[in-house]
Amino acid sequence: MPQDLVLPRPGASYESEPPVAGPTESAFVETFGALLPAAQFLQTPRGKAAYYEIKPSISSDGNAKIDKVLFIHGVQTPALGMLPLARALEKSFPAAHLVLIDLWGHGLSDTPVVPHEASLFHELIENLLDHLNWQSVHLVGFSFGGATTVSYVASRPSRVKSFTLVAPAGLLEMSMFTPEEQSCLQGHGDDVAKKCVLNILEGGDLVVPADWKQRVANGEVVAEAVREWQMREHPGHTASVVAIFRDGGVMGSHAHFDEAAKAGIPSLAVLGELDGLCSKDQLNTHGFDNVFVVPKAVHSVVRDRAEDVAKLVGDFWKTLEKQ
Template structure:
């Protein structure tokens, strides 16, 4: 079901024994305030992957430090420019860099747009706050970033967990969203889809068991970092496998954030939020991979989403693998908005 989100057994074993992994509190639990787990440095990331992204900027919040990246407009906008401010929200595991191919493709068609990509908590260069990783934690991060940028509202593009977060954000803060696009969104999984043992681990208090369970659910086979990944990165390509392995190794809070997001962040059981987001009437688009079992066109139709497109033969990583196709669909959607 979720093998497309895979991690290798070797990486999982390493994650399970990392002594620096924090234990993050669950929703409703009492806990003492602690400083966040610091993310890696930009220098460490650039040393490994080069300067694929624009220079990181950092947002200081009460919960910790979050990294974001700006693609500034290359042409001036006029009064007819509807697509002016765009925020990209990535999924679990692969950080903002995974959304860069899509953003670059859209940048070509919408040069007057100001586009921003953010590293969510526990991903990329952003800290891991030692607090429950509920949807509201990520809503507040989006609020803080929009306020920092001086954006009263924006067009949102969310992938996977970022899609689930986008949906719940729209449902709770419709005034801050001009339009939203969901690419292979999470959120419609149900706890009942998992085995009884998995359900017990996901809901129980044994943190080590929960970590093992979540990482095994997300495993789905070996994570093989391509032998030529350095050459591909040098050409400007995003090699997601290498990025995921780097985070597991270099970000001491990453694994804890991944586990907490899967359990508490809205990856499962967000059906009501989909209903509420659809009912807002805010213009929306959904783009799915034909071979992705995480979300189907029928499911989205049932929740009130009508503007749904399926990319043939695409899997969950459609946002990167078929970035041009996804960008064309989003571009058509945005152009219609500009004509209204």
């Protein structure tokens, strides 16, 4: 399948096609090392999705309140980008079963040749929870994963025990973009849209740090290198990124935020002070009161300041344990 794959837009008619297969685990490990636990694969009618389990290191006898946690990554950087936060939380919550998933078109997961609307990702979460036999879960969503968490909570509140949003997308508005960007996001010139979306996401051309191999060897997650690898090795990745940005709920999900805030489910939001994607005031306006801002942090706060984020999430979870 060529790199110029274009995914159907919502409402368009399209013929059924098999999914575009994701890369192999061995190819990923060869480049980035075995930082993640061994991949497991969920087979669904849409294709196969990779997930990674960090199992409890102590037995809780079924009494732990923070028992089952699913981490949902953002657009571009796959499950590996959530690993620093998951590892930091694992230390404080050894009885918790933590799972990270590669969303469609990311990491080792396939790209289904269907519109990438929020409902496609809700279905994937639902399939994974059923596969794990998890009736309900604590969700931690970053960026697009935050927007997906919010819309999932709004549509399936009974399956969510608590949710944490880290630098969530979803509250962008088309008016925030330049007229040129608006026309390519709304139009159907797919080559133009691809260039435009990647430019918005990267703020220009993707630059991989020269020392990335050394940093990876030291156990670091170098997101730029992971993104470049996916664009090269996953034939469906770029098409999924463009489709998610246009149709997945990155923009205009305000009503879902309102609904999720009213669902009566405990929530936390953690933002980077220097991140323009989402502000404390915006979240307060939509009914979220438990919002913390990490000083001098940018959008990649989930990785760059994983320990700070983990402290805030840990404090939130400890309040739930006392209830």
